[in-house]
Amino acid sequence: xxxxxxxxxxxxxxxxxxxxxxxxxxxxxxxxxxxxxxxxxxxxxxxxxxxxxxxxxxxxxxxxxxxxxxxxxxxxxxxxxxxxxxxxxxxxxxxxxxxxxxxxxxxxxxxxxxxxxxxxxxxxxxxxxxxxxxxxxxxxxxxxxxxxxxxxxxxxxxxxxxxxxxxxxxxxxxxxxxxxxxxxxxxxxxxxxxxxxxxxxxxxxxxxxxxxxxxxxxxxxxxxxx
Amino acid sequence: xxxxxxxxxxxxxxxxxxxxxxxxxxxxxxxxxxxxxxxxxxxxxxxxxxxxxxxxxxxxxxxxxxxxxxxxxxxxxxxxxxxxxxxxxxxxxxxxxxxxxxxxxxxxxxxxxxxxxxxxxxxxxxxxxxxxxxxxxxxxxxxxxxxxxxxxxxxxxxxxxxxxxxxxxxxxxxxxxxxxxxxxxxxxxxxxxxxxxxxxxxxxxxxxxxxxxxxxxxxxxxxxxx
Numbered sequence: 001x002x003x004x005x006x007x008x009x010x011x012x013x014x015x016x017x018x019x020x021x022x023x024x025x026x027x028x029x030x031x032x033x034x035x036x037x038x039x040x041x042x043x044x045x046x047x048x049x050x051x052x053x054x055x056x057x058x059x060x061x062x063x064x065x066x067x068x069x070x071x072x073x074x075x076x077x078x079x080x081x082x083x084x085x086x087x088x089x090x091x092x093x094x095x096x097x098x099x100x101x102x103x104x105x106x107x108x109x110x111x112x113x114x115x116x117x118x119x120x121x122x123x124x125x126x127x128x129x130x131x132x133x134x135x136x137x138x139x140x141x142x143x144x145x146x147x148x149x150x151x152x153x154x155x156x157x158x159x160x161x162x163x164x165x166x167x168x169x170x171x172x173x174x175x176x177x178x179x180x181x182x183x184x185x186x187x188x189x190x191x192x193x194x195x196x197x198x199x200x201x202x203x204x205x206x207x208x209x210x211x212x213x214x215x216x217x218x219x220x221x222x223x224x225x226x
Numbered sequence: 227x228x229x230x231x232x233x234x235x236x237x238x239x240x241x242x243x244x245x246x247x248x249x250x251x252x253x254x255x256x257x258x259x260x261x262x263x264x265x266x267x268x269x270x271x272x273x274x275x276x277x278x279x280x281x282x283x284x285x286x287x288x289x290x291x292x293x294x295x296x297x298x299x300x301x302x303x304x305x306x307x308x309x310x311x312x313x314x315x316x317x318x319x320x321x322x323x324x325x326x327x328x329x330x331x332x333x334x335x336x337x338x339x340x341x342x343x344x345x346x347x348x349x350x351x352x353x354x355x356x357x358x359x360x361x362x363x364x365x366x367x368x369x370x371x372x373x374x375x376x377x378x379x380x381x382x383x384x385x386x387x388x389x390x391x392x393x394x395x396x397x398x399x400x401x402x403x404x405x406x407x408x409x410x411x412x413x414x415x416x417x418x419x420x421x422x423x424x425x426x427x428x429x430x431x432x433x434x435x436x437x438x439x440x441x442x443x444x445x446x447x448x449x450x451x452x
Contacts, residue, residue, distance in 0.1 A: 048274035048275050050405075072426065152278050179276075
């Protein structure tokens with residue numbers, strides 16, 4: 001590939017936001033912090049099941065409902081409703097990863113158009129970026145709530161391409177989640193896997209074109225393709 | 227509804243097979259038994275992601291690959307390859323739930339045609355039912371490996387309907403997983419949720435027509451619709 005994409009499209013949850021404080025929220029209601037992982041996998045499992053059967057679920061709605069069932073029968077230190085509200089409240093209070101502000105500003109300065117596309121709400125993204133002082137770097141914050149389907153369905157990426165007025169091949173998706181990389185690649189986008197944790201990439205998903213360990217590496221990686 | 231379905235289609239993993247020994251396999255390789263839940267949620271999450279993006283993954287392939295990443299960085303008591311093989315080997319050694327043989331035989335005796343449809347392989351189901359002495363109760367054991375897509379995509383249920391020569395509306399899906407109930411309902415099948423654990427049903431999935439707590443209750447529940 002010898003040309004750069006014109007639009008960079010970022011995933012939000014975990015890719016830009018640091019979700020590690022969610023573990024502490026589980027701990028605060030009296031259950032193991034590790035349950036955060038099971039909760040998030042369950043949320044996505046059920047959201048993707050809805051996607052696979054042609055529906056478009058609510059990220060926050062599935063999250064709260066799945067959380068309630070996960071906490072039922074466990075020893076929580078407050079009424080169940082209050083525990084669910086406390087953990088879910090954590091989603092609105094997250095910050096961005098330390099590498100995000102510098103990386104995003106450098107990409108904007110390099111002339112790329114930047115957008116986000118989340119399976120969650122655009123409001124959460126708006127608050128996240130405003131508080132991190134990087135809202136101005138993004139041209140638009142998109143949510144699958146306005147698309148026909150969640151990522152990784154093709155229709156989600158096509159919605160973002162149409163909203164940006166570019167062909168999918170002119171877009172680069174940046175995500176920490178291999179399933180997002182896979183869906184974007186299948187939809188004809190270029191892809192960059194942000195591997196902050198040194199994990200290995202699943203063999204069953206389409207491999208990324210670029211792999212970086214921090215957002216700040218992405219401008220250089222893209223420049224090398226010129 | 228005043229007519230009975232003519233074909234009953236059973237999910238296999240967890241619905242007929244008892245997957246609880248998988249927790250012991252995790253314990254045997256030196257990690258907490260509770261990881262089995264995260265592993266299975268991850269397997270389905272990624273399988274459904276492939277489904278949502280138009281692909282048809284391998285259940286065992288995703289299971290082993292996801293397991294390897296889950297165990298990486300944890301203290302396992304044997305080489306990683308051996309640990310993965312030990313846990314995955316558990317899938318082939320499962321038995322059926324205690325309520326299954328009697329329930330399945332009663333449904334067959336009541337004149338229903340019985341089939342299975344698994345996101346896993348038909349070989350695993352074949353071995354499971356042969357060892358439980360109930361293979362003869364089933365007309366056919368289907369796998370999404372031969373369908374266009376995994377459950378809960380509509381195409382999976384339509385494949386089973388076509389293979390059985392009936393309209394989807396003449397079939398009843400029986401499953402413990404709400405995502406399976408949802409997909410089947412969306413595809414026009416009738417549904418029975420097998421709720422062995424007393425859990426609550428997610429509000430974001432299509433509700434089942436029947437709910438039973440053991441397979442042995444299903445013949446009576448269906449007879450009541452005549």
